[in-house]
Amino acid sequence: MTGHTAPPAHRPSSDAQGVVRRLIVFALLYAVVVIGASGLGGLIGRILDRGDVLADDSTGLARSLAFALIAIPLAAVLWWWQRRRLTEPDERGSLVWSLYLAAMTLTALINATVSMAGFLNASLAGDWEPGRLASCAVWAGVWLWHRSMREDPAISPTRLPHLSVQLSAAYGLIVAAIGSVTAIAALVSEALTGFVPVIGDTRSAWFVPVLQALVWAAIGAVVWWWHWLRERASTAPGDFGAVLLVIIHGAAAATTLFATGTVLHVVLRLLLDSDPTAEILRPLGTAVGAALVGAIIWVFHDRDLPLRSSRVREAGRLVVSGIALIGAASGFGVVINALLASLGPQLIESDHRTLLLGGVSALLVGGPVWWLAWRPTRQTTPEEAGETARRVYLVALFGASAVVALVTLLLVGYRIFDVLLDDGGGSLIHRVRAPFGLLCATGLVFGYHFAVWRADRQIAIVPPRSHQIGRVVLVVGAEPGELAAQVRAETDIPVTLWQAADERDGLTEAHLPAALAALEGVSAPRVLVVAGEGDGVRVVPLAD
Amino acid sequence: MSNEAPAAGDGRRSQRALIALLVTVAAVVIVALIAVLTRGGPAQYAEGSPEGVVQRYVQAVTDGDRQTALALLTPTIAEECQRLEPSGEDYRVTLTGASEEGDSARVDVMVTTYYDPGLLGSGEFQQQETFELTRVDGDWRLETTPWMFAVCMGATL
Numbered sequence: 001m002t003g004h005t006a007p008p009a010h011r012p013s014s015d016a017q018g019v020v021r022r023l024i025v026f027a028l029l030y031a032v033v034v035i036g037a038s039g040l041g042g043l044i045g046r047i048l049d050r051g052d053v054l055a056d057d058s059t060g061l062a063r064s065l066a067f068a069l070i071a072i073p074l075a076a077v078l079w080w081w082q083r084r085r086l087t088e089p090d091e092r093g094s095l096v097w098s099l100y101l102a103a104m105t106l107t108a109l110i111n112a113t114v115s116m117a118g119f120l121n122a123s124l125a126g127d128w129e130p131g132r133l134a135s136c137a138v139w140a141g142v143w144l145w146h147r148s149m150r151e152d153p154a155i156s157p158t159r160l161p162h163l164s165v166q167l168s169a170a171y172g173l174i175v176a177a178i179g180s181v182t183a184i185a186a187l188v189s190e191a192l193t194g195f196v197p198v199i200g201d202t203r204s205a206w207f208v209p210v211l212q213a214l215v216w217a218a219i220g221a222v223v224w225w226w227h228w229l230r231e232r233a234s235t236a237p238g239d240f241g242a243v244l245l246v247i248i249h250g251a252a253a254a255t256t257l258f259a260t261g262t263v264l265h266v267v268l269r270l271l272l273d274s275d276p277t278a279e280i281l282r283p284l285g286t287a288v289g290a291a292l293v294g295a296i297i298w299v300f301h302d303r304d305l306p307l308r309s310s311r312v313r314e315a316g317r318l319v320v321s322g323i324a325l326i327g328a329a330s331g332f333g334v335v336i337n338a339l340l341a342s343l344g345p346q347l348i349e350s351d352h353r354t355l356l357l358g359g360v361s362a363l364l365v366g367g368p369v370w371w372l373a374w375r376p377t378r379q380t381t382p383e384e385a386g387e388t389a390r391r392v393y394l395v396a397l398f399g400a401s402a403v404v405a406l407v408t409l410l411l412v413g414y415r416i417f418d419v420l421l422d423d424g425g426g427s428l429i430h431r432v433r434a435p436f437g438l439l440c441a442t443g444l445v446f447g448y449h450f451a452v453w454r455a456d457r458q459i460a461i462v463p464p465r466s467h468q469i470g471r472v473v474l475v476v477g478a479e480p481g482e483l484a485a486q487v488r489a490e491t492d493i494p495v496t497l498w499q500a501a502d503e504r505d506g507l508t509e510a511h512l513p514a515a516l517a518a519l520e521g522v523s524a525p526r527v528l529v530v531a532g533e534g535d536g537v538r539v540v541p542l543a544d
Numbered sequence: 545m546s547n548e549a550p551a552a553g554d555g556r557r558s559q560r561a562l563i564a565l566l567v568t569v570a571a572v573v574i575v576a577l578i579a580v581l582t583r584g585g586p587a588q589y590a591e592g593s594p595e596g597v598v599q600r601y602v603q604a605v606t607d608g609d610r611q612t613a614l615a616l617l618t619p620t621i622a623e624e625c626q627r628l629e630p631s632g633e634d635y636r637v638t639l640t641g642a643s644e645e646g647d648s649a650r651v652d653v654m655v656t657t658y659y660d661p662g663l664l665g666s667g668e669f670q671q672q673e674t675f676e677l678t679r680v681d682g683d684w685r686l687e688t689t690p691w692m693f694a695v696c697m698g699a700t701l
Binding site: 197198199293295 | 568569576580586595602603636637640653654
């Protein structure tokens, strides 16, 4: 019996030789495509740049020729050889194929967008750099080629089929976000120069950096829109999509909260601090941009969380709660630090004030958001207390608290001994205040969540699973289609595919209703599902 | 069934929040544009003050007016000057502090350096720098300058 893997199944290790072969072939293909594209881009760039060249370098031309003339035919031969194999289910279901497609798609996309942005930004600055345009065209061609592979129904990957689209969407979002933040930051910083004493400014046009950042934002937005909305990465099935959504949601929340805290810090410093205005205002532009753009991304993706499942929504809520808690606890630790600093001899008052205002800002932003996300006053139901996400959240907090407590305790201990052993002496409070503040905050976080955890344990009801099955093994024919993915999606049970030697004995997509019905109420560590009469199936619970 | 109503309510709230955020972005951009377009040029400091000397020196360096720049350095440095070309980047120099003590003065500035933004770059970089001045025959002359405005070797901090 040979193994065949499909999403999100795992395969037996009997086909190790095939895995190694695929690893080598796809690694080679990746390398020759990158080298060939680089060489072709260099050659086209030379043709476009011909008029401006004063002294040509033959080394660069020789390298481009070698890269293009050797790597491109090699890539063509390698792909022709591998393309024939990809019609086999084993090859299409290979994780290596899916990873290659995702890596190459992303590499081509990054190179094309970076080249395009570089060309446009150079043009805005008054420079004509056709080499970048050539590189963009070549990499766009590589991207289109790999997109056609992904769209080809005969060879498109059956395992993690949406990985390329999802990663590309995430890349587009990151570029769009950074470009937008940079554009807003540049504009706001420029506006703030009216409020600070400028001695000199050597720039000829202040708006060029804003436009250059907008170029990045526009390119990123197009990439994101194409993949996230048009190619439907937002609704792509599978766990990876859910994890990606929660990561984007968490990263946007973290950016928004940190930036909002920074804006508040600047405002408090303007009101209460005596440092030069220019220095205080320095982070304001970036903070305003990051707060606004982060909030837009946060709210936008917050709408998508419930569309996935209630579990994903809960995960998103807990991630925000954790991030806000980190902010609030850090703020509390910094406030303690600043208070202890005020007890010692004060050389520079404003340092402690800046520290205190920083701590207060983090506490004022993190505290309310944590309160809204975690809802500490709400009565926890037994079902909530038994939820996996909540238990994982609490355990993760204990782990993080333990690490922070250990590090801060070691620091406090080191500094106490350092003061005791150091002849020069020095203020003990001054030396230990920073780690001590963090230790106090960690202690509070740990104490509260330990109480929550204990209370949860007393009332928790672990929801009964509709399927008490550890793994389903489907014995399939040569064309199982989306059977594994559908069984996984319907039952939430990990699936392994085994390929029947005789195709007539294997399951097909037509067996799905019967398989789902037969699995209801079955309880076993592993269950074997084989084809029965007609569209019927036979379910064999296996011993552990 | 019971989950649909809260979900629809959440959706509407998200929609309103999204619109409010987009309006805020537009408002920030419009206010910033108005502030930029209506501001005046850099303030002109008195020629005899340390800030004025720094201002004239920075302008001379960025204009490539080497003679004026050398005239604002102390005579010792100007006479022994080994030519150094400025970096050629774009800069904005903001005054953060100035102090005088007898025949010495210092002018603290924040120098914002602008460069082409890359994929993850912000396109600008800020750093605190100091010009040190000394009084020569009653006039303030520069003794040290930040490296990006140096026209002579040895005159940098």
